[in-house]
Amino acid sequence: MEFSHVPVLYEECLRALDIKADGIYADGTLGGAGHASGVCKELDADGLFIGIDRDIDALNASSKRLEALQVPCRKIFVQSNYADIKAVLSQEGIDEIDGALLDLGVSSFQLDNPDRGFSYMHDAPLDMRMNASDSFTAYDVVNGYSEGDLFRIIKDYGEEHWASRIAQFICSARKEASIETTGQLVDIIKAAIPAAARREGPHPAKRTFQAIRIEVNDELASLERAVNDFIDVLAPGGRLAIITFHSLEDRIVKDIFKARLNPCTCPPEFPMCVCGKRPDVKKITGKPILPSEDELENNPRARSAKLRVIEKK
Numbered sequence: 001m002e003f004s005h006v007p008v009l010y011e012e013c014l015r016a017l018d019i020k021a022d023g024i025y026a027d028g029t030l031g032g033a034g035h036a037s038g039v040c041k042e043l044d045a046d047g048l049f050i051g052i053d054r055d056i057d058a059l060n061a062s063s064k065r066l067e068a069l070q071v072p073c074r075k076i077f078v079q080s081n082y083a084d085i086k087a088v089l090s091q092e093g094i095d096e097i098d099g100a101l102l103d104l105g106v107s108s109f110q111l112d113n114p115d116r117g118f119s120y121m122h123d124a125p126l127d128m129r130m131n132a133s134d135s136f137t138a139y140d141v142v143n144g145y146s147e148g149d150l151f152r153i154i155k156d157y158g159e160e161h162w163a164s165r166i167a168q169f170i171c172s173a174r175k176e177a178s179i180e181t182t183g184q185l186v187d188i189i190k191a192a193i194p195a196a197a198r199r200e201g202p203h204p205a206k207r208t209f210q211a212i213r214i215e216v217n218d219e220l221a222s223l224e225r226a227v228n229d230f231i232d233v234l235a236p237g238g239r240l241a242i243i244t245f246h247s248l249e250d251r252i253v254k255d256i257f258k259a260r261l262n263p264c265t266c267p268p269e270f271p272m273c274v275c276g277k278r279p280d281v282k283k284i285t286g287k288p289i290l291p292s293e294d295e296l297e298n299n300p301r302a303r304s305a306k307l308r309v310i311e312k313k
Helices: 010-017 034-041 056-068 082-091 108-112 138-144 147-158 163-176 182-192 206-217 219-233 247-261 293-298
Strands: 024-027 048-053 074-079 097-103 234-244 281-283 306-312
Touching (some): 010 034, 010 097, 010 234, 010 306, 024 034, 034 048, 034 056, 034 097, 048 056, 048 082, 056 074, 082 097, 082 219, 097 219, 138 147, 138 163, 138 206, 147 163, 147 206, 163 182, 182 206, 206 219, 219 234, 219 247, 234 247, 247 306
Parallel strands (some): 024 048, 024 097, 048 074, 097 234
Antiparallel strands (some): 234 306, 281 306
16 A cells, blocks of 8 residues: 655644754654655755664655655665664764654554554454564454453553453453454444443544554653653754654653753752753753644644654753
8 A cells, every 4th residue: 555644743843853954864753754755855965864663664665755855865764663763873873863853653554554453443453563573463462461451551551441341341352252353352342331431532442552552562661762862862952853642652751851951869958959960951842832723624633743842952
């Protein structure tokens, strides 16, 4: 299928990165190359773009798309987890970069490709791997996790009010036979949530699917490591722009930015700082940048997006 992608907060991201034509910029979640296309168009022959993605299909399709732009900048494409940014740069002999973008969550291509098992709108094998070469899948979570562990991830990662009943219903259903497909899982979730609750809010399976996807791909732990490591590798004046799509991601980004902005570990009753830790970043955004009404009308998937930006001193 064709790899299509409508980049969220496109103009806002490009402005936030404050791109230098001869700089080095990384996109840790290359996806459909929507943001990457804009970055590459700002770079000249001395500029370098580094595209990173766990999904080899995304990487291959997007590298072809960016090569077709015929922009003069150099381009490097790497299949990797963005949390491994330090290893990626070391392998390329690069010490620091001038800016980076992380557009978190699942890509439009992954959602729209029924075979990948990310969407509750299509019946497909329970997969949800961002890197198809990984062995651990959604099938393993749904059929192998204890009821307690299922409850924990659905509650914590999905923020699902009905997590306990959904975990119970999953465990009850799999006693009869393994749960093989997303369609089967959706039916179980619908049965677990009372009809009155299903009539309000988003699709009843949305939060549970989000939770299982996060667990399969270890997304939150990767994000926590990545935010600090991306800040570490920024050159002075370099900026990191991160788009989040749910509160768990946004909380991690916000808390790490806050810790880097105020690293002092002295007790609050001390009259002055004696630990000697000083911030190595400065704030570019206070409150997150949100999509405009026009963007929401044209791209409903942008509705929960938040953009936060920080700059290295």
